[in-house]
Amino acid sequence: MPDSQGSITASPRPRGTVPDVPASDATIIGGASAPPAAAPTTAPARLPVLTPNDYASDQDVRWCPGCGDYSILAQMKKVLATLGIPREKLVFVSGIGCSSRFPYYLNTYGFHSIHGRAPAIATGLKVTRPDLMVWVITGDGDGLSIGGNHLMHCIRRNLDINIVLFNNRIYGLTKGQYSPTSPLGKITKSTPMGVIDNPLHPLCLAIGCEATFVARSIDTNIKHLTMVLQRAAEHRGTSFVEVYQNCNVFNDGAFDYATNRETKSDATLELEHGKPLVFGKNRNKGIRLNGMTPEVVELGKGITEDDLLFHDEKAPEPTLAYLLSRMTYPEFPEPIGVFRAVDRPKYDESMNAQIAEARSKGEGDLDKLFHAGDTWVVS
Amino acid sequence: MATTTAVEKRVIELESATVRFAGDSGDGMQLAGNQMANTSALVGNDIATFPDFPAEIRAPRGTLAGVSGFQLRFASREIYTPGDQVEALVAMNPAALATNLPDLMPGGILIVNKDEFDAKGLKQAGYASNPLEDGSLKAYRVFPVEMTKLTRLAVEECGLGTKESDRCRNFFAMGLVFWLYDRPLEPTLRFIESRFGKRAPAVAEANRRALLAGYHYGETTEAFDAHYRVAPAKLPPGTYRNIMGNEALAIGLITAARRSGKDLFLGSYPITPASDILHELSRHKNFGVRTFQAEDEIAAITAAIGASFGGAMGVTTSSGPGIALKQEAMGLAVMTELPLLIINVQRGGPSTGLPTKTEQADLWQALFGRNGECPIPVLAAASPADCFDVVQEAWRIAVRYMTPVIVLSDGYIANGSEPWRIPDAKNLPPIEVKHPGPLENGGPFMPYQRDERLARPWALPGTPGLMHRIGGLEKQDVTGNVSYDPENHQHMVQTRAAKVAGIAQDIPLQQVQGPEQGKLLVVSWGGTYGSCATAVRNVQALGGSVAHCHLRYLNPFPRNLGEILSRYEQILVPELNLGQLCFVLRGRFLVPAQGLNKVKGKPFTVAEITSKIQEMLHA
Numbered sequence: 001m002p003d004s005q006g007s008i009t010a011s012p013r014p015r016g017t018v019p020d021v022p023a024s025d026a027t028i029i030g031g032a033s034a035p036p037a038a039a040p041t042t043a044p045a046r047l048p049v050l051t052p053n054d055y056a057s058d059q060d061v062r063w064c065p066g067c068g069d070y071s072i073l074a075q076m077k078k079v080l081a082t083l084g085i086p087r088e089k090l091v092f093v094s095g096i097g098c099s100s101r102f103p104y105y106l107n108t109y110g111f112h113s114i115h116g117r118a119p120a121i122a123t124g125l126k127v128t129r130p131d132l133m134v135w136v137i138t139g140d141g142d143g144l145s146i147g148g149n150h151l152m153h154c155i156r157r158n159l160d161i162n163i164v165l166f167n168n169r170i171y172g173l174t175k176g177q178y179s180p181t182s183p184l185g186k187i188t189k190s191t192p193m194g195v196i197d198n199p200l201h202p203l204c205l206a207i208g209c210e211a212t213f214v215a216r217s218i219d220t221n222i223k224h225l226t227m228v229l230q231r232a233a234e235h236r237g238t239s240f241v242e243v244y245q246n247c248n249v250f251n252d253g254a255f256d257y258a259t260n261r262e263t264k265s266d267a268t269l270e271l272e273h274g275k276p277l278v279f280g281k282n283r284n285k286g287i288r289l290n291g292m293t294p295e296v297v298e299l300g301k302g303i304t305e306d307d308l309l310f311h312d313e314k315a316p317e318p319t320l321a322y323l324l325s326r327m328t329y330p331e332f333p334e335p336i337g338v339f340r341a342v343d344r345p346k347y348d349e350s351m352n353a354q355i356a357e358a359r360s361k362g363e364g365d366l367d368k369l370f371h372a373g374d375t376w377v378v379s
Numbered sequence: 380m381a382t383t384t385a386v387e388k389r390v391i392e393l394e395s396a397t398v399r400f401a402g403d404s405g406d407g408m409q410l411a412g413n414q415m416a417n418t419s420a421l422v423g424n425d426i427a428t429f430p431d432f433p434a435e436i437r438a439p440r441g442t443l444a445g446v447s448g449f450q451l452r453f454a455s456r457e458i459y460t461p462g463d464q465v466e467a468l469v470a471m472n473p474a475a476l477a478t479n480l481p482d483l484m485p486g487g488i489l490i491v492n493k494d495e496f497d498a499k500g501l502k503q504a505g506y507a508s509n510p511l512e513d514g515s516l517k518a519y520r521v522f523p524v525e526m527t528k529l530t531r532l533a534v535e536e537c538g539l540g541t542k543e544s545d546r547c548r549n550f551f552a553m554g555l556v557f558w559l560y561d562r563p564l565e566p567t568l569r570f571i572e573s574r575f576g577k578r579a580p581a582v583a584e585a586n587r588r589a590l591l592a593g594y595h596y597g598e599t600t601e602a603f604d605a606h607y608r609v610a611p612a613k614l615p616p617g618t619y620r621n622i623m624g625n626e627a628l629a630i631g632l633i634t635a636a637r638r639s640g641k642d643l644f645l646g647s648y649p650i651t652p653a654s655d656i657l658h659e660l661s662r663h664k665n666f667g668v669r670t671f672q673a674e675d676e677i678a679a680i681t682a683a684i685g686a687s688f689g690g691a692m693g694v695t696t697s698s699g700p701g702i703a704l705k706q707e708a709m710g711l712a713v714m715t716e717l718p719l720l721i722i723n724v725q726r727g728g729p730s731t732g733l734p735t736k737t738e739q740a741d742l743w744q745a746l747f748g749r750n751g752e753c754p755i756p757v758l759a760a761a762s763p764a765d766c767f768d769v770v771q772e773a774w775r776i777a778v779r780y781m782t783p784v785i786v787l788s789d790g791y792i793a794n795g796s797e798p799w800r801i802p803d804a805k806n807l808p809p810i811e812v813k814h815p816g817p818l819e820n821g822g823p824f825m826p827y828q829r830d831e832r833l834a835r836p837w838a839l840p841g842t843p844g845l846m847h848r849i850g851g852l853e854k855q856d857v858t859g860n861v862s863y864d865p866e867n868h869q870h871m872v873q874t875r876a877a878k879v880a881g882i883a884q885d886i887p888l889q890q891v892q893g894p895e896q897g898k899l900l901v902v903s904w905g906g907t908y909g910s911c912a913t914a915v916r917n918v919q920a921l922g923g924s925v926a927h928c929h930l931r932y933l934n935p936f937p938r939n940l941g942e943i944l945s946r947y948e949q950i951l952v953p954e955l956n957l958g959q960l961c962f963v964l965r966g967r968f969l970v971p972a973q974g975l976n977k978v979k980g981k982p983f984t985v986a987e988i989t990s991k992i993q994e995m996l997h998a
Contacts, residue, residue, distance in 0.1 A: 088841055283998070355664050355665075355667060377617070378616050
């Protein structure tokens with residue numbers, strides 16, 4: 001939509017501290033533990049209304065036809081258009097892999113970096129430029145294999161960025177080797193007799209690192225994916241989102257159980273804060289805790305919703321979220337939605353608070369620095 | 380010796396003195412050496428220091444592996460090295476004696492802590508008999524001192540345990556050496572107060588008493604009949620301080636940030652001998668310095684790249700093994716053409732190698748260490764104080780040419796110190812940095828549109844209208860779009876090479892010390908500057924036809940270097956590696972350069988270079 005066709009007043013919502021914009025005016029859907037919305041203290045800027053198409057770059061999208069990445073890109077553009085953040089304040093950082101081409105297709109700032117290192121690049125960027133909203137786009141190989149170390153440390157530091165991990169359980173760009181999330185026994189180009197390394201569950205890792213925001217969605221579940229990306233965008237701290245993404249060339253149908261009309265209601269469970277864990281086509285099944293062990297039960301026959309496990313995304317301890325992240329099909333339905341959304345100090349804010357504190361005690365003076373300690377004069 | 384009992388002892392004037400403290404790595408020898416270095420600088424001497432310590436923090440007590448040493452030379456004239464031979468050695472135990480005696484000159488002063496020369500200590504050091512009694516030290520002036528006993532006596536009223544009392548022995552040794560070389564005690568007394576005064580008053584008092592006891596011991600005992608004085612040096616006028624290489628480097632980075640109006644971001648992972656830069660920078664947050672102790676070396680450099688992308692001054696510091704891990708990311712910085720400083724404080728390699736020892740064997744890594752055609756400017760610091768200037772020059776090049784720049788230091792200059800003439804901050808010129816402004820309703824932004832130096836614009840996220848994508852894939856020139864076009868790739872590879880080569884037009888012409896042509900040119904780079912400069916001057920003083928060319932710029936070379944090399948019959952390239960610069964000079968300029976090479980984890984002695992020069996002049 002051309003800029004001239006209309007504009008609304010909107011308060012830009014960059015994250016972090018910006019000199020000229022009041023922070024923390026985000027509206028949190030689902031009401032996690034974000035700070036309360038504050039009234040802007042300055043006149044809101046007039047921003048052009050942008051549509052999803054305004055976020056498309058002029059580059060041809062080169063994913064294989066039918067790839068799940070297209071849907072994620074489309075939902076991302078939709079979400080960006082709702083955030084009220086100018087395009088120039090958005091940066092997408094990625095590593096290597098099919099998913100990591102993502103930044104090229106968005107008309108924002110972008111950095112397609114090297115394999116696995118996007119969270120580290122984002123760290124240097126975000127701590128020096130807290131006025132920017134930074135997204136990291138990664139995949140199961142990029143984020144969990146070669147870049148596992150950076151992912152882990154970024155999450156535990158709670159850097160205020162959003163990480164979206166496209167999980168297709170295969171290496172696509174290198175044409176079909178198994179990935180850290182490929183199931184045991186999977187026959188791939190590099191495992192002709194089947195995978196023998198135990199797969200990693202991305203959300204288990206994130207929760208183990210005490211991620212403050214953990215969510216899962218599915219490429220073809222458009223509404224749900226949009227909701228999850230929106231929630232991730234609004235969370236302060238590291239938002240970690242796993243998206244089940246179909247690679248129709250090298251691992252087609254990997255998530256068929258979760259997307260197929262026939263099975264998806266029984267194979268997935270949509271998490272809602274404060275609601276019991278109910279699932280099934282007829283919503284007649286639920287998850288109950290038996291001691292520390294979850295079990296699938298059928299509602300009725302003396303079992304009511306009150307007997308089920310209730311979801312609490314704000315639980316301070318990550319134990320419940322971890323338990324949910326361990327549930328895998330076919331033993332259990334696989335939960336989708338927001339597993340955990342809690343508040344904890346953000347790395348970039350803490351670092352900049354130290355800078356501000358040091359500066360408040362006296363801005364650095366080169367002459368003082370040069371003359372520190374004992375000096376003597378030669379005349 | 381010891382023929383007079385007069386209280387007023389003779390004072391002998393010296394032009395320079397070389398002293399080494401050696402003891403267990405827990406004996407506080409580095410502290411003793413640093414105190415004496417600072418004190419000597421404060422009285423106006425020129426100084427040069429050489430700390431030498433083991434990689435283990437606390438190797439088993441009394442063993443040869445655990446010996447830590449600190450060598451200091453102070454002089455009444457300008458000096459460039461900490462000295463080849465030690466004139467006075469303090470050995471706190473038999474192991475320190477065994478490992479350091481070979482460096483003590485015949486007739487030199489040898490002060491030993493006699494109390495440690497018991498059966499166990501001698502055995503650990505591999506002595507079959509006690510060298511203090513078997514006549515094997517006849518060539519030296521030996522002063523056996525009961526340091527342990529005397530220190531315990533001096534501090535007995537301070538209420539410390541035996542172990543704590545013994546930790547004051549380094550102050551006793553310092554006191555004695557301070558008397559011997561007529562050094563004032565006040566700076567060390569001030570140091571004791573600031574380090575221990577509030578935190579541990581009893582320890583402060585004990586250290587004071589031990590220091591004074593050592594000083595008075597020298598003054599009153601009959602063993603020493605004379606002491607020495609080294610007059611102040613005639614350095615260029617100005618205000619000075621003593622500075623270590625890593626400290627100068629950190630201060631230089633902060634200065635470069637200020638000169639360019641940038642906030643400094645350091646991504647670093649702890650590694651010997653570079654960690655002190657991280658420590659120093661983390662203390663200066665009031666300059667807007669953000670230090671990020673990363674999860675690994677790769678995160679350290681990539682975070683710095685992210686910071687540079689955002690418009691900060693991105694810097695990463697490490698040593699050889701860490702630099703090896705950063706190479707892929709250095710390639711990314713070349714491809715994305717972002718300014719970045721990569722600082723390598725070299726140590727002995729390969730692999731983990733000799734973490735606390737010096738070497739110059741990472742030159743090839745700096746020049747050639749990456750995949751693809753990946754040119755990066757390389758500069759090297761010549762001395763501790765020079766680190767201050769080199770990093771600022773490196774940042775000037777980085778922003779002017781939009782390129783990562785490698786700065787090579789080494790363990791020797793990182794931990795060594797020398798007087799630094801303090802500049803006046805207001806006289807430091809700004810480093811010009813340009814960022815394109817917003818593009819309103821204009822055409823698409825061209826992130827790889829180059830200026831006359833072939834540098835692309837440094838467009839910052841947040842700027843309206845300049846949205847663009849960069850990355851490691853080959854870019855189409857001008858537009859910055861991904862391009863697999865063969866012609867474009869050839870063009871871009873050549874453009875990146877031409878851009879870096881063009882820096883030669885922007886750096887000073889190479890200077891030569893000595894005759895403009897003649898029999899022999901010594902070419903050096905990095906931390907060997909002092910030994911080479913001194914050796915060349917010594918030979919020149921004897922009438923030898925030799926000149927010295929010390930390179931700060933290793934890529935690109937100064938544009939007159941080839942012409943300089945062609946004017947001499949012979950070229951000698953002393954290096955603490957197996958001939959890396961020599962190889963490059965031979966390949967690049969087709970000159971018959973020959974190497975003088977040493978890889979022992981130690982700097983060259985002046986004698987080693989002098990004798991090679993003489994040999995070549997008389998061949």
